[in-house]
Amino acid sequence: MTVNTQPATERPDPRAFGLPVVEQADIPAELRTLVGRVHALIDTVANTTETDPAVLAEAAAAVEEVTDRLAAAPRRQIGTMVRRDLPDGDSEYGTITNIVAGDTNPAAPPLSLVPAAGGGVHGEVTLDTVYQGPPGLVHGGWIAALLDQAVGTASSLATSPGLTARLEVNYRRPTPLFNPLEITAEVERTERRKVYVNGRIRVNGEVTAEATAIMVRVEVPE
Numbered sequence: 038m039t040v041n042t043q044p045a046t047e048r049p050d051p052r053a054f055g056l057p058v059v060e061q062a063d064i065p066a067e068l069r070t071l072v073g074r075v076h077a078l079i080d081t082v083a084n085t086t087e088t089d090p091a092v093l094a095e096a097a098a099a100v101e102e103v104t105d106r107l108a109a110a111p112r113r114q115i116g117t118m119v120r121r122d123l124p125d126g127d128s129e130y131g132t133i134t135n136i137v138a139g140d141t142n143p144a145a146p147p148l149s150l151v152p153a154a155g156g157g158v159h160g161e162v163t164l165d166t167v168y169q170g171p172p173g174l175v176h177g178g179w180i181a182a183l184l185d186q187a188v189g190t191a192s193s194l195a196t197s198p199g200l201t202a203r204l205e206v207n208y209r210r211p212t213p214l215f216n217p218l219e220i221t222a223e224v225e226r227t228e229r230r231k232v233y234v235n236g237r238i239r240v241n242g243e244v245t246a247e248a249t250a251i252m253v254r255v256e257v258p259e
């Protein structure tokens with residue numbers, strides 16, 4: 038079995054594919070604050086018991102006004118990437134609106150995956166009712182999404198970026214909302230362009246879901 042790990046320097050630069058790159062450090066603090074406030078708005082709207090039509094109409098008009106004001110500026114190009122410095126001195130790219138870990142996506146949970154001391158990646162996130170499936174529990178699709186992101190990031194950092202060809206999730210226990218979820222993933226082995234990766238979510242040290250995945254590394258044109 039070959040572990041065919043490419044050094045980080047061979048990772049493709051998204052600019053070579055015509056994708057704009059934003060430095061994470063250059064994202065304005067005020068935009069981050071706005072993203073957090075909009076997430077709070079989503080959570081609040083999803084849970085409000087307000088029924089007064091005047092209050093609801095006023096809120097909708099206020100949101101529309103802010104949306105129109107921000108829409109006056111050009112939208113980002115689809116596929117815009119963000120380059121992040123990692124604690125180990127390496128760096129990674131990800132789409133800036135990635136639904137699981139995008140810096141500017143108010144629907145994304147505040148998940149940051151970083152290299153783990155023993156290899157692979159780890160991150161921690163606490164989910165609110167925006168991600169609810171069964172009462173008080175994280176939606177199974179979102180559990181898969183978190184694991185997909187973790188195995189994809191582990192594969193990308195250990196080798197080079199790829200697409201998920203296969204993801205098998207084993208839901209062992211309910212994954213609760215409002216509890217810190219510890220997410221880890223690591224590469225098991227590599228065969229040509231296929232990267233076999235394992236990941237899991239733990240709550241209070243107990244595994245609630247685990248995944249095995251095959252990532253297929255994207256071919257970079259010469």
Ligand SMILES: CCCCCCCCCCCCCC(=O)SCCNC(=O)CCNC(=O)[C@H](O)C(C)(C)COP(=O)(O)OP(=O)(O)OC[C@H]1O[C@@H](n2cnc3c(N)ncnc32)[C@H](O)[C@@H]1OP(=O)(O)O
Nearest residue numbers: 051130131185186189190193198200201202203229251253
């Ligand atoms: C630029 C910078 C980007 C930075 C990104 C940061 C990432 C962050 C993390 C993001 C995380 C989020 C991630 C997401 O959300 S990724 C989004 C969800 N995934 C997709 O949309 C993928 C859709 N599928 C495809 O595009 C193609 O099928 C792929 C690309 C996967 C392969 O098509 P391609 O034509 O390229 O390759 P090939 O057919 O020559 O096959 C090559 C090898 O692979 C083996 N194989 C193929 N399929 C399967 C399968 N289903 N099970 C088992 N094995 C499979 C195949 O047998 C062969 O093996 P071998 O003959 O060598 O033994």
